[in-house]
């Protein structure tokens with residue numbers, strides 16, 4: 001028997017109907033053994049270091065099984081994280097190793113199916129990057145293991161959809177779906193977030209003219225306003241605060257007098273309507289996400305779809321985790337860019353497990369500046 005210590009966990013109290021609130025979650029303190037019990041084979045005991053806070057968490061908080069399996073009430077909720085192995089009864093993992101992958105939003109996790117964990121491969125880069133720019137995907141077979149064993153959910157595994165990690169999501173959407181060409185015009189919404197900041201930088205590296213929108217003027221941990229960050233840190237050609245615009249159509253005309261070739265869609269709703277009016281012939285729209293629609297009970301309709309026909313626009317939704325085979329190609333591109341400081345990645349790091357509920361809620365009011373991460377413990 002090992003030492004027993006307390007373990008703070010983030011619990012879902014009730015299913016979310018529209019707006020997620022901090023009171024939908026609570027913090028519970030339970031106990032955990034710091035040693036894997038004999039007979040518990042192929043398990044790893046993790047000390048969670050960095051937790052990834054992603055919009056997909058909200059989709060699991062809703063009891064809408066047609067989309068993703070809901071979290072189990074009164075149980076720790078799951079997500080991605082970077083962790084240290086404290087004990088292992090699995091041959092592939094050793095005590096002291098650093099891993100990343102699916103874990104629970106708690107201080108310590110006993111993972112009974114570590115096929116859902118991957119070793120940290122490049123220790124020269126910040127560990128927290130494995131929640132964002134460097135994270136990869138779980139292949140379908142791995143996801144089945146995760147859901148059937150780890151999180152104790154009774155679900156139909158064939159209906160599982162897990163949204164992927166930001167770096168690969170940006171890469172797949174921009175390069176595979178938008179096929180950018182030098183000199184083309186690119187618009188990115190939610191541009192200062194985990195995915196948007198990378199799309200903008202990839203587009204600049206590809207020789208495009210890039211405009212991003214973001215929605216807050218408040219100072220943040222990085223002490224820069226979001227719009228300034230887009231222009232001065234990520235190198236966007238132009239940026240605007242969509243919350244200050246009365247007319248999105250007029251705003252887009254201002255920045256794209258000759259129209260938009262590529263739209264990287266993160267938000268949906270009224271912004272998509274305005275974008276369609278401003279697209280050029282043979283434009284491409286990569287539908288990565290529609291965050292403006294996640295937090296409302298009744299989805300908004302979209303006008304202007306006629307332009308998809310008349311302008312021959314290619315508009316396609318995708319799930320980045322279905323493009324797992326591209327991960328090595330992505331790493332080959334992105335790791336040198338990070339090391340040569342040709343690309344930058346801004347994280348919004350909140351301190352302590354107690355900050356998880358606020359960080360989740362903050363994603364839907366744009367409180368985060370960059371990739372939202374919670375540091376539970378430093379190595």
Ligand SMILES: NC(=O)c1ccc[n+]([C@@H]2O[C@H](COP(=O)([O-])OP(=O)(O)OC[C@H]3O[C@@H](n4cnc5c(N)ncnc54)[C@H](OP(=O)(O)O)[C@@H]3O)[C@@H](O)[C@H]2O)c1
Nearest residue numbers: 055163164190193194195214215289290291292319320366
């Ligand atoms: N297809 C895939 O495989 C995949 C994978 C992962 C994520 N996604 C999607 O990609 C999008 C971006 O995700 P992320 O992880 O990079 O998150 P993020 O951009 O870091 O954070 C979310 C941002 O969305 C913006 N936002 C929130 N509510 C909004 C609203 N009602 N209207 C307009 N903007 C709003 C906020 O920024 P501002 O208000 O400052 O702009 C907020 O900071 C999301 O839609 C997510 O669901 C897709």
